Amino acid sequence: MVNVKYGSCPISTTFLPGCGQQPGLDPPNRFRILGGHSALEGAWPWQVSIQRRSGHICGGSIIDRVWVITASHCFKSSRVYSNYKLQVVAGLNARSGHGKGIQFRSVKQVILHEKFNESTYNNDVALLKLCHQLYFTKHVQPLCLIENEMQEEQLNFGSCYITGWGSLVSKGLLVNTLQEAEVLLIDARTCNQRDWYNGHVNDNMICAGFDEGGVDTCQGDSGGPLQCYSKDLERFYLYGVTSHGKGCALPKKPGIYTRASRYTGWLRKAHVVSVSGALDLSLVKLLSVLFISCWMDLLL
Secondary structure, X not given: OEEOOOOOOOOOOOOOOOOOOOXXXXXXXXXXXXXXXXXOOOOOOOEEEEEEOOEEEEEEEEOOOOEEEEOHHHHOOOHHHXXXXXXXXXXXXXXXXXXXXXXXXXXXXXXXXXXXXXXOOOOOOEEEEEOOOOOOOOOOXXXXXXXXXXXXXXXXXXXXXXXXOOOOOOOOOOOOEOEEEEEEEEOHHHHOOOOOOOOOOOOOEEXXXXXXXXXXXXXXXXXXXXXXXXXXXXXXXXXXXXXXXXXXXXXXXXXXXXXXXXXXXXXXXXXXXXXXXXXXXXXXXXXXXXXXXXXXXXXX
């Protein structure tokens, strides 16, 4: 971060009871984030750290007891999830800490979007299925999903925030404590201007940040949430998945996020395929699926 229905049931695409809420904290209109700073314990209970050999590689968001949404580009190198075991760490604030509220889960299945383009970052979204359910607590909660683009317009978002353990400068080191910052949503027409992203941003993407730069996601924040607060429903929704951008916090180069509302149907389809286990040949071609041993969960 730069600062200058469970089991065999379908994933809920409205919201789970209690989703998008911050137990014990005031709503965001009572604390305004100016720039960015370290988050309080439990401030973003859906944020997870996706790790390989205990090392953070990407962020993600809890959307169900056994599902985490993240970015496909986090796994574009097969070494990330074939040579070493992946795990998701929930309820984490400081990466060096191991408090009582932290939950470790092995990853059973990785589902990459079948049309993810490594060159353009189009369809940069992925799902992780956990070996065992998460327990929802004060520090571990799901983030609400947006049903569709029409609902996205109706939710009356008042403010949007980015979170993550990413570096504070381009190609820098990860930070220890989860960082948070408020950002502005930037219209695609502005973002696609020649001296901005020159037509790169399509309907599957969102720009968020500031014209002048200074606040942005950076390396290590990938896969984490762009979360927006609905004043009407008093809860947070997943608006975007941290994807890519030019450098970090540069003027006219805001962060680019995968637009979550465009993938509700894909989430349903991926979940049904995972539950049924009946992958026909056409689906095998469409989905990149990896099963990983779960036995370590029993030892944690």
